[in-house]
Structure formats: structure tokens, C-alpha cells
Amino acid sequence: MKKFVPFVSLLLLATFSLFIGVQSIPIQDIFQLSEMQSLVLWTTRVPRTISLIIAGATISVSGLIMQHLTQNKFVSPTTAGTMDSARLGMLVAMLFFPNGTILTKSIIAFIFAFLGTIVFIQLIRVLPGKNQLMVPLIGVMFGNIIGSIVIFFAYQYQLIQNMTSWLQGSFSTISKGNYELIYVTVPVLLICYMYAYQFTIVGMGEEFSISVGMNYRFVHLIGLLLISIASSVILVTIGGLPFLGVIIPNIVSMLLGDHMKETLWLTAITGSIFLVMADILSRVVYPPYEIPVSLIVGALGSIIFVILLVKGAKR
Amino acid sequence: MSQKSLYIRVICLVIIVLISIAFFMTYQTYGNWQFALSIRGKKLLAFIIVGLLTSLSTISFQTITQNHFLTPSILGFDSLYVLVQTILFFYFGQSPSHPLLMFAVNVGLMVIFSVTLFGFLLKKETQDLFLLLMIGMVLGTFFKSVSTFFQVLMDPNEYDKLQGKLFASFSNVDVSLLYIVIPIVIGIVLLFWLVAPILDVFHLGTCQAINLGINVQKFRWFILFLISLSVALSTALIGPITFLGFIVANMTYQWLPVYKHYWLFTVAALLSILMLVLGQFLVEHVFHMNTTLSVVIEFSGGVYFIWKLLSERGKTRE
Numbered sequence: 001m002k003k004f005v006p007f008v009s010l011l012l013l014a015t016f017s018l019f020i021g022v023q024s025i026p027i028q029d030i031f032q033l034s035e036m037q038s039l040v041l042w043t044t045r046v047p048r049t050i051s052l053i054i055a056g057a058t059i060s061v062s063g064l065i066m067q068h069l070t071q072n073k074f075v076s077p078t079t080a081g082t083m084d085s086a087r088l089g090m091l092v093a094m095l096f097f098p099n100g101t102i103l104t105k106s107i108i109a110f111i112f113a114f115l116g117t118i119v120f121i122q123l124i125r126v127l128p129g130k131n132q133l134m135v136p137l138i139g140v141m142f143g144n145i146i147g148s149i150v151i152f153f154a155y156q157y158q159l160i161q162n163m164t165s166w167l168q169g170s171f172s173t174i175s176k177g178n179y180e181l182i183y184v185t186v187p188v189l190l191i192c193y194m195y196a197y198q199f200t201i202v203g204m205g206e207e208f209s210i211s212v213g214m215n216y217r218f219v220h221l222i223g224l225l226l227i228s229i230a231s232s233v234i235l236v237t238i239g240g241l242p243f244l245g246v247i248i249p250n251i252v253s254m255l256l257g258d259h260m261k262e263t264l265w266l267t268a269i270t271g272s273i274f275l276v277m278a279d280i281l282s283r284v285v286y287p288p289y290e291i292p293v294s295l296i297v298g299a300l301g302s303i304i305f306v307i308l309l310v311k312g313a314k315r
Numbered sequence: 316m317s318q319k320s321l322y323i324r325v326i327c328l329v330i331i332v333l334i335s336i337a338f339f340m341t342y343q344t345y346g347n348w349q350f351a352l353s354i355r356g357k358k359l360l361a362f363i364i365v366g367l368l369t370s371l372s373t374i375s376f377q378t379i380t381q382n383h384f385l386t387p388s389i390l391g392f393d394s395l396y397v398l399v400q401t402i403l404f405f406y407f408g409q410s411p412s413h414p415l416l417m418f419a420v421n422v423g424l425m426v427i428f429s430v431t432l433f434g435f436l437l438k439k440e441t442q443d444l445f446l447l448l449m450i451g452m453v454l455g456t457f458f459k460s461v462s463t464f465f466q467v468l469m470d471p472n473e474y475d476k477l478q479g480k481l482f483a484s485f486s487n488v489d490v491s492l493l494y495i496v497i498p499i500v501i502g503i504v505l506l507f508w509l510v511a512p513i514l515d516v517f518h519l520g521t522c523q524a525i526n527l528g529i530n531v532q533k534f535r536w537f538i539l540f541l542i543s544l545s546v547a548l549s550t551a552l553i554g555p556i557t558f559l560g561f562i563v564a565n566m567t568y569q570w571l572p573v574y575k576h577y578w579l580f581t582v583a584a585l586l587s588i589l590m591l592v593l594g595q596f597l598v599e600h601v602f603h604m605n606t607t608l609s610v611v612i613e614f615s616g617g618v619y620f621i622w623k624l625l626s627e628r629g630k631t632r633e
Contacts, residue, residue, distance in 0.1 A: 074449070123621075126625070133445030133446055133448075134445050134624070136449060137445055137448055137449055138624065140449075140452055141624075142621065144617045145614060145617040145618060149614065151610050152610050152614070155610065242456060242460075243453075243456075286468060289468075291464060291468075295460045295461075295463055295464045298456060298457065298459075299457060299461055302453045302454065302456050302457035302460070303457065305453050306450050306453050306454065306457075309446060309449055309450055310446070
């Protein structure tokens, strides 16, 4: 019974999301749409809702896996330099392959995201003592440093304006034909689910994993690869969505604990629900204009994150 | 450290700063003295003001929080200023008839908000440094997203004006603002100078300060008020630079093992002017204007910050 609630609410919200926007498509007309209405519905509304659901799930699951791999509750692709490294990759792609397809850009972004995350993991390995908050702090700083390198080169090649648009996660430009890359993350999510049990064990530490006979290094690497693919695809198709990967897994793990086989799908659904809601907000706050959803996610996310931090510190 | 060698160090620093200023002012002027000096003079004035404000506010902030990692900028003070400025602008638009009133209201709100925020952050007796830093950064992100939110809603023309106000970079400092700011800055510097001995006592810790007859609560609010004012002014002049205060303050502590704030203030102010002048020189003549000063400072500051965190951890290894 309990398991139905999130599913049903996601379905309701997704349906709701389809019928919101400047071009009015009243829900009661669903079987007698005009030419125009069905065009809008199929070329922008449906792709948009699908990408919202996928992106919310992907980012939350990436955050969850990252938290297990680093054994730290506050790490996510945004607080570990993964996103900023992907951004550096995008810049390199723009400089060297200005006419490259979106796939070329994603692959380069992925390579950078992967390398950047590995550098970060190495950086926190040399940290003596494990303060829960030290790791994300270093991550944010590391991200800032990479970010300033990006700005440095972007400034030289007059790409600043162009870059600002990738920083802003937004679903307003999603339409049929330019978002399909996001489906790449669906198999990634499935593989994540297959490895969920292994990730849970990895989250208990290296020594424990080896003593129960698991190839720690290999699983760790798989995890990093999956996260990097997911993050770079999301960055290329949508943009950055701050703190989403931290708050959702934390909320779910507070309610259900840390066994990933149990929590993974719920984390995914909660992420989708959160993002669909944020996007609906972004469309209704100031019609007929849209507020980039990253702002809403950033504002809500940072408030929830501060609450989580204060609570976590009390414990 | 003997008084004599202290004097020698500071005098050396003064000489270095003067030389670099002279160099900055006269390098490659091609005989166009008047022109070059008027442009560079404005920049130099901005460097001196920002350097003074940043270093004094950061050092006193670190003394009352007893923490060498926290700076007003890292706790999101300057993003808060940008937010207040943006919201005021959004609701009242530009009122050219009362630019001073606007500025006063802005600074007043900034002080009220930052004092409240700061009071909340430092309320807990158990001060977890990492928690504070993390919260500060997240709040910074939050303020930035809310500012961006309002900026998105603005009329593009209004937005242009706001951008000009918020990010008057070093190359085009708002002269009209400069003349308003200079007397205020002199006042702030004097006040910091006056309370320097009280700050010296704070090095002993809050309990000792109370024992020695300082009204800690009252003094804290007062210093915080000064700090907010400084951050507001320097952000109004050149926009937010996160790591300048951090770099300068920590360099000062490393280079000058004294506790007296007279010395700390002097050296930090000199160092920050030196950094800004040299940084700008790098930007102009090495990178040929292909980058901005804040990028150079953010990058080096970020690296320095991580390095310092790591080295601190190494020291307190259990």
C-alpha cells in the first residue's frame, strides 16, 4: 500500500504538468485537441515532462551512489566538482570542436567529469580523519577552482555569455529532437539498480567490502563511471541543478535507512516528484514568463540543505 | 619578535608597496602622463579603499569569531549585499533624486540582515567550524539564486543599470560614488583604529575579555555593524571578491607573529593593496586584459584555502 503513494502522486503531478503553460490545453479537451494544441502537447509538453522525471531521478540517484562511495552524507555531483569538471569539458568541446554534435560534447564532458571526480576522490583520500562536513567543503572549493579556470578561458574566447546559459538549469528549451540524449541515463539507472547491493556494501568501507569478498576497486570505479555519465548528460541537455543530489537521498535515508536495494527506486521517484513540482512552480509564478527551474531548485534546495546540515551536526 | 625587526619588516613592506604603485602608475605610459594618471589614479584609489575595507573587516571578524577560516565573504555577506541591492532596485527602481538615501537604506538593511544572520550562526556554543563554513556557502548560493530570480524578472534596461551598479569593476569605478565613499571610509578606518586595543583583548578569548571588563555583547554588535558597513561599501564599489580577505588575513598571520591589531591592520591593508595592484598589473600586461582580476584572486584564493585546510588537518591528527 505504502509503495503506491509516491507512484500515484508522481503520475498525478506529471499529468498536471502536461496541462500547464501559456498555450492553454484544458484537460477535459484531451480527446478533441485542435491541430495547434496537439502539436504543443507532443513536441514540447510531453518531452519536457519526461525529461523532468528522468532528470530528477538521475540526479538524486547519482547523489545517493556518490554518498555511498565517499561514505559521506553531504556529497553530490554539485558538491564534488563533478558538475564543474563536466563544465570544463563542455568548454574544451566548444573550443576544439565548435561544430561538434551534442553527442561529441557530452562525451568530452563525461571524460572531464570522470577525471575531475577521480581527482576529488584522491584529494579526500589524503585527508586524515573523516569529518563529515570537511569533504563537501573541499568539494565546493575544488569546484570553485575548476569554475574559475573555466571562466578564465571562457573570458579569453568570449564565451562567457554562452556559458551562463549552461549554468542555468532550465527545461524551457526542451522540445522534440533536442532532448533524446537524456534517455541514455535510463539504462544507467537500471545498471545502478543492479549494482545497488554492491554499492551498499561499498558504503560500509573498504576493509569491510574486501572482507566479505567484494572487488572494492572495481565497484568503486563502476560507480564513478555511472555518475559521470549521468551528470554530463544532464548538464549537456538541461544544465546544473544545485543541491538536488544532496537533499533527496538524505530525506529518503532519514525515513528508510541506507539499504540501497530498498531506497534506490524511492529516491528516484522522490527526485522526480521534487523536480516536477519545482518546474510547475517555475511556470505558474510569473506567467507568461518562465523562471529557470534551477533557481527554484537552488532556493528550495539550499534551505533544506541548511536544515539537514544543522540536524546532522546535532547528531 | 622584537619591536625593531617588526618596524624593519613593515617599512620594507611599505617600500615594496610604494615601488609597485609607482611601477603600476608609470609603466608604459608612452608620454601620455595626464591621461594615464587620471585613469590609473581612479583604479588605484579604488584599490586602496577596497584593500583597507577588506583587510580591516576580515581581520576583526576573524578575531571576534576566533577563527582564521571564516571571512564575511565566505559566510555570504557580499551575496547578501547584492541581494538587498537587487530587491530594493526591483521594488523602487532607480531614484536618481536620492542616490544617497538609497545607499543609506541599502546599507542599513544590509547591517540589520547581516547582524541577524550572524547572530543566528554564532549562537551555538559548540562552534563547529565546518558546519559554519558549509552553511555560509550554501546561504551564499541561496542569496545568489534569489538575486538572479529578481534579475530575471526585471526590465532589461533596469537590469543593465543594476549590473552597472553591482559590478563596477576596477576599470570603471563609479566616480560619483567614490566621493561619497571616501569620507565614510576614513570614518570607518578611524573607528577600527580606535577599537584595535579592545580587539587585542579578544585574542585571549571571550571569558577573559569579560573578566577584563569589556561589554562583549555590545562590542560584538558594534564590530559587526562596522564589518557590514565595510562589506557593503566595498561590494558597492567593485562587486564581490570572495577570497581576497581570506588570503590577505592569513598571509598577515603567517608573516607577522604578533597579536596587536595596529600591526595586523597595517600589514593586511598594505598586503591587500599590493595584491590588488600586482594582480591588476598581471591582468593588464601579462594576460593583456584577457582575464579579470577577480578570476585571478578567486583561483589563487581557492587553492590557498584548500591547502590551508589540509595542513590544519595534518597538524591536529589524532
